[in-house]
Amino acid sequence: MFVLLAIVASPLIASAQMSSPNYSIDEVFIGSGGELEACSDSYCTQQSAGGTGGQAESDGYGIMAGFSTPDEPTLSLAVTNNIIDLGLLNETTTAAASANFTVSNYLSNGYIVRVSGPPPTNATGSGSRSLTALSSPNPAIPGTEQFGINLVANSDPGIGMNPVQQPDSSFAYGTPTIAYDQEDNFKYEDGDIIAESLSESGQTDYTMSIIANVGPTTAGGRYRTVLVIQAIAVF
Amino acid sequence: MSDNYAISLKRTTALMAAITFLSVITVFNLSSVFSNKVGAAQLESRSLTLSSTLDGSKNVGTAGSETNGAAAHHTFEFTASAGATSATFTYCTTAIGGCTAPTGLVLPANPGASSGTTSAASNVLTWTDTISGGANSVTFGTTSGITNPTSAGSFFVRIQTIAAGPVNVDEGTVASAITAGIEITSRVAETLGFSTTGDFGGVGAPGSTCAALTGSGAITLGDPTEQTLSISSTYDNYSAFRIYTNSANGVNIQYEGDTLRRTPSSVISHMPTKAGSVPASEQFGLAVDSVSTGSVSTASRSATISFANVDQAAALANVPDGPLTIASDYDTGSGTITSGGTARFAYVVGTPTTIASTAGFTNCKTVAVRYIANISPLTPAGTYRTTVVYSAVPTY
Numbered sequence: 001m002f003v004l005l006a007i008v009a010s011p012l013i014a015s016a017q018m019s020s021p022n023y024s025i026d027e028v029f030i031g032s033g034g035e036l037e038a039c040s041d042s043y044c045t046q047q048s049a050g051g052t053g054g055q056a057e058s059d060g061y062g063i064m065a066g067f068s069t070p071d072e073p074t075l076s077l078a079v080t081n082n083i084i085d086l087g088l089l090n091e092t093t094t095a096a097a098s099a100n101f102t103v104s105n106y107l108s109n110g111y112i113v114r115v116s117g118p119p120p121t122n123a124t125g126s127g128s129r130s131l132t133a134l135s136s137p138n139p140a141i142p143g144t145e146q147f148g149i150n151l152v153a154n155s156d157p158g159i160g161m162n163p164v165q166q167p168d169s170s171f172a173y174g175t176p177t178i179a180y181d182q183e184d185n186f187k188y189e190d191g192d193i194i195a196e197s198l199s200e201s202g203q204t205d206y207t208m209s210i211i212a213n214v215g216p217t218t219a220g221g222r223y224r225t226v227l228v229i230q231a232i233a234v235f
Numbered sequence: 236m237s238d239n240y241a242i243s244l245k246r247t248t249a250l251m252a253a254i255t256f257l258s259v260i261t262v263f264n265l266s267s268v269f270s271n272k273v274g275a276a277q278l279e280s281r282s283l284t285l286s287s288t289l290d291g292s293k294n295v296g297t298a299g300s301e302t303n304g305a306a307a308h309h310t311f312e313f314t315a316s317a318g319a320t321s322a323t324f325t326y327c328t329t330a331i332g333g334c335t336a337p338t339g340l341v342l343p344a345n346p347g348a349s350s351g352t353t354s355a356a357s358n359v360l361t362w363t364d365t366i367s368g369g370a371n372s373v374t375f376g377t378t379s380g381i382t383n384p385t386s387a388g389s390f391f392v393r394i395q396t397i398a399a400g401p402v403n404v405d406e407g408t409v410a411s412a413i414t415a416g417i418e419i420t421s422r423v424a425e426t427l428g429f430s431t432t433g434d435f436g437g438v439g440a441p442g443s444t445c446a447a448l449t450g451s452g453a454i455t456l457g458d459p460t461e462q463t464l465s466i467s468s469t470y471d472n473y474s475a476f477r478i479y480t481n482s483a484n485g486v487n488i489q490y491e492g493d494t495l496r497r498t499p500s501s502v503i504s505h506m507p508t509k510a511g512s513v514p515a516s517e518q519f520g521l522a523v524d525s526v527s528t529g530s531v532s533t534a535s536r537s538a539t540i541s542f543a544n545v546d547q548a549a550a551l552a553n554v555p556d557g558p559l560t561i562a563s564d565y566d567t568g569s570g571t572i573t574s575g576g577t578a579r580f581a582y583v584v585g586t587p588t589t590i591a592s593t594a595g596f597t598n599c600k601t602v603a604v605r606y607i608a609n610i611s612p613l614t615p616a617g618t619y620r621t622t623v624v625y626s627a628v629p630t631y
Binding site: 072073074075076077078079082083084085086087088089090095097099101105109116117120122127129208210212214216217218219220221222223224225226227228229230231232233234235 | 280281282283284285287288289295301302329330331387388389391407408409410411412414415416417418419420421422423424425426443445479481482483556557595596597598599631
């Protein structure tokens, strides 16, 4: 249990989050303005008034410091542009499209993003056939049956964007994992971790680039799949 | 410095002392408060993983699969203190404060767990098991799946471990998010390439496109000079067909046609059952010749036929490419056609008959079909003709 007291000498006293006998005090703010160094017997802090100051952490300690820092852990994941039609696949051109998702989390030790679901599958007759998923990062090759994704900008095909940190990289830290961060190389494996942040992070906007190719023996018919995205935060 | 400021400094000093004193007291008080919440430690390294993040209205696939949000498994991991024998998991829309159950969430009365026992009421799931001091992992919904919230967005689960007493031990909150899946659709055009020829000069290399066969389909059976059949020896000849398809459920290659006919009532008898060549008896039949050599001689042609671009037996059975299976009555076209010879032939009149088939796709197969004809001393003289029509019927 850790109790933080932020105390500033001031003509004014302002009480912030207080407690009843049965709840803990996470943060206390008294006064306004700033102090270069305010100390108790065992703790010293440098403080300033204003917006959220930022994050500091060591192996066993972390703190969000500033004028006003929320005390409620959060995890948010939103998928947009999620209806993808790759159209009529042919042996001469790579089919490509993109989907988007955003992740942010607060008061955690980071997050991972996992994708699950089969490659596009044609269920017909007594069996089903899925497009061959790329088991390791590889380029898109027309005429060879493939299915893969990545989370970066590509030139071949021209699809996708690098992750965008909101409002900038000093507040958000989400990144694609190694297998999904290579330009013009695609991979897909059900259950793979495709993105992560090693610490709590503001909002990262990801663009998922999706490619598919077929070969001369790719079974004719309609193919479909639903890829499920999950963000798992460790608090 | 103003009077007010000077005064406030003095007050501040006293204030600081008072606050420090109060802080010490508060620390101890909080310790005593947390002992029931007292001394309650925070669960460390805690997380929640859902088998599906789709909302509870999505009921596709088996329970616990990624596409089934109506019957999901929820896996909790956390590091706890030793001594607890049960835990509660309270599903809320917020991490702290008053708890409102997420809309659409349904916890079955007995959801089942990967260990211990569980029960649920409203938005609270109770787990009874010995909770290790250290890392713990438990999955709920293994007996009766949990229905995820039906609205996209985040939800929280407040965990409280409990020792006998009951005494609260550790607590912590985890979060997860319901979201739409990425739905991908596409279409692959059905393909079929099928061609025939009697001109083996038109049996070129298939190439990457499985190029169609070209040339005339007309062949003769008989002496190459006078084109006459004989009662003392069997004449044979060849045609070829080439097939490719991406039909998921295979393709049947069929033939249909009359036997050799001179007049409406004068025919050379066909071979209704699989049999060898018998010179001096009326026979007309065909079979697939899966030769192992690159060329073949036929008495009906003055020159050898190149089989360089015809798939041999092994290639016909090439599994990665999609095997082409020859129907049993037509799979012994190779061999001798003398009396008692090894080759076997058959021919059915009046109905489409399958000569070869695939179970699924086939990339490109080129097949040679061998025909024989024999006559008897009583076979009337004249010109006998027939047209054998081949067709490919894929099932997608």
